[in-house]
Structures are given as C-alpha cells and as structure tokens.
Amino acid sequence: MAQRPSIPPRPYVLLSAAMSIDGYLDDASAERLLLSNAADFDRVDELRAGCDAILVGSTTLRRDNPRLLVNDPARRAARTLGGQSAYPLKVTLSASGELPADLRFWHTGDAKVAYTTDTAAPVLRSALTGVPQTDVVGLGDTVRLGALLDDLGRRGVRRLMVEGGGSVHTQFLAEGLADEVQLAVAPLLVGQAAAPRFVNPADFPGGSTRRLRLLEARTVGDVVLLRYAPKESTR
Numbered sequence: 001m002a003q004r005p006s007i008p009p010r011p012y013v014l015l016s017a018a019m020s021i022d023g024y025l026d027d028a029s030a031e032r033l034l035l036s037n038a039a040d041f042d043r044v045d046e047l048r049a050g051c052d053a054i055l056v057g058s059t060t061l062r063r064d065n066p067r068l069l070v071n072d073p074a075r076r077a078a079r080t081l082g083g084q085s086a087y088p089l090k091v092t093l094s095a096s097g098e099l100p101a102d103l104r105f106w107h108t109g110d111a112k113v114a115y116t117t118d119t120a121a122p123v124l125r126s127a128l129t130g131v132p133q134t135d136v137v138g139l140g141d142t143v144r145l146g147a148l149l150d151d152l153g154r155r156g157v158r159r160l161m162v163e164g165g166g167s168v169h170t171q172f173l174a175e176g177l178a179d180e181v182q183l184a185v186a187p188l189l190v191g192q193a194a195a196p197r198f199v200n201p202a203d204f205p206g207g208s209t210r211r212l213r214l215l216e217a218r219t220v221g222d223v224v225l226l227r228y229a230p231k232e233s234t235r
C-alpha cells in the first residue's frame with residue numbers, strides 16, 4: 001500500500017502584546033508609544049529566544065521599523081548551543097506586497113520570510129533582490145493564516161510568537177488559531193479613537209459570553225502580565 005506523506009504539525013501560536021488599560025497598542029502620534037517597562041521588555045526578549053519564529057504585520061513594520069531580535073547575547077548563545085539559529089526566523093504578511101527594502105526587518109537577524117499573494121509575490125521578490133536570507137512566498141489569491149501556519153510547520157517552526165499589530169491578533173483569535181495570549185497591561189490610558197487596539201471588532205469563537213481560561217496573572221514592575229489559553233473555555 002502506498003504510504004501517505006506525513007503532514008508536519010502547525011506551530012504552537014503565542015500572541016504577545018503590550019496594551020494600555022483601555023486596550024490600545026499605541027497612541028495616534030507618529031512616535032511609537034512605549035507601554036512596557038525594562039523588566040517587561042526583558043521578559044519579551046526571553047520569550048522571543050524561546051520561539052522558532054516571530055511574526056508581525058506589515059503596518060507595524062512600516063510604522064515602527066522594528067528589528068525583532070533577541071537582544072541578550074547569552075540567550076543567543078544558548079540557542080546556537082542547542083542547534084538553532086542565533087535569531088528566530090522573522091515572518092511577515094502583506095496583501096499589498098508594499099514592504100520597502102530598506103526596513104530594518106530585512107537587514108538584521110538571520111532568515112526572513114514574507115507571505116503575500118501570488119500577484120504581489122514577483123513584485124516583492126524583485127524589490128527585495130539582494131536582501132540576504134529572505135524568502136517571498138505567494139499563498140494564492142489571499143493570504144490565509146492556516147496556509148501560512150502549514151508552510152511554517154513545513155519549515156520546522158514549532159513555536160511561533162505573534163507580536164501584532166491589532167489586525168493580525170484579531171485574525172488569529174477570530175479564526176481560532178491562537179494557543180496562548182500573553183498581554184502586558186501597562187498603567188496608561190490612551191483614550192484616542194484613532195489609535196490601534198489590541199483587537200478590532202470580529203466574530204470571535206463562542207461570542208462575547210465565552211470565558212477564556214486564565215493561565216497566569218502576575219506583576220512585572222508596574223505592568224500586569226495576563227496569560228490566557230484562547231482555545232479553552234471555562235464555561
């Protein structure tokens with residue numbers, strides 16, 4: 001009997017965000033709002049070091065121009081000792097394919113992959129010619145998160161950290177694809193309707209009455225870390 005090829009598992013998906021008390025990821029100004037404190041940034045660095053890949057949406061790349069690295073040299077050394085790359089794979093997704101080649105995302109760390117549509121893929125690939133260790137993948141007419149996770153699974157990614165923004169977090173939660181949420185609630189009130197929220201309006205599984213299982217609540221200086229298991233409900 002012919003053997004069916006085994007399908008690699010999708011990664012464990014961990015959503016990570018810092019938000020204000022009133023649920024915002026940022027304010028509406030051009031400058032990025034720093035929500036966390038130093039201890040919490042270090043917690044996020046440790047979380048990154050424990051993941052195979054880090055994903056962010058394109059608006060975050062264009063607005064904040066982040067590097068998305070593991071900053072602690074000891075954590076990078078531990079990764080390489082364990083046979084991993086020093087830095088996790090960096091992942092983004094874009095329907096427009098409009099990702100400038102001079103973003104820090106492309107020129108720092110190790111490997112990168114951008115998921116886009118079949119139409120935008122050749123244009124983005126050409127725009128990124130010469131950018132090292134970068135793969136552009138067309139996933140069809142639209143970028144479905146399930147297909148993206150399947151591809152990451154095939155690349156050996158077992159643990160994926162999703163670092164926003166709100167549009168990306170919303171889709172992972174609405175599609176029931178997030179295994180864990182880590183929310184750092186900072187003692188700030190943004191109060192600006194135009195600022196991005198942790199999640200946008202959506203049909204979340206189970207609706208507004210479903211209670212997610214709380215895994216942990218602890219303080220990190222003046223920030224409160226909340227961990228939830230969104231696939232598990234308590235009622």
Ligand SMILES: NC(=O)c1ccc[n+]([C@@H]2O[C@H](COP(=O)([O-])OP(=O)(O)OC[C@H]3O[C@@H](n4cnc5c(N)ncnc54)[C@H](OP(=O)(O)O)[C@@H]3O)[C@@H](O)[C@H]2O)c1
Pocket residue numbers: 016017018019024025026032035056057058059060061063064093094095096097098142143144145163164165166167168169171196
């Ligand atoms: N506090 C925090 O922890 C934190 C973390 C990250 C970001 N942020 C903030 O979040 C804000 C940005 O959030 P955002 O919600 O506006 O944007 P976002 O989630 O960062 O990116 C949205 C963009 O990603 C691409 N995208 C998302 N889903 C897609 C899909 N299914 N298929 C194809 N492309 C897809 C699209 O790019 P194209 O437009 O190229 O098609 C879309 O416009 C920024 O202000 C940033 O500072 C805060």
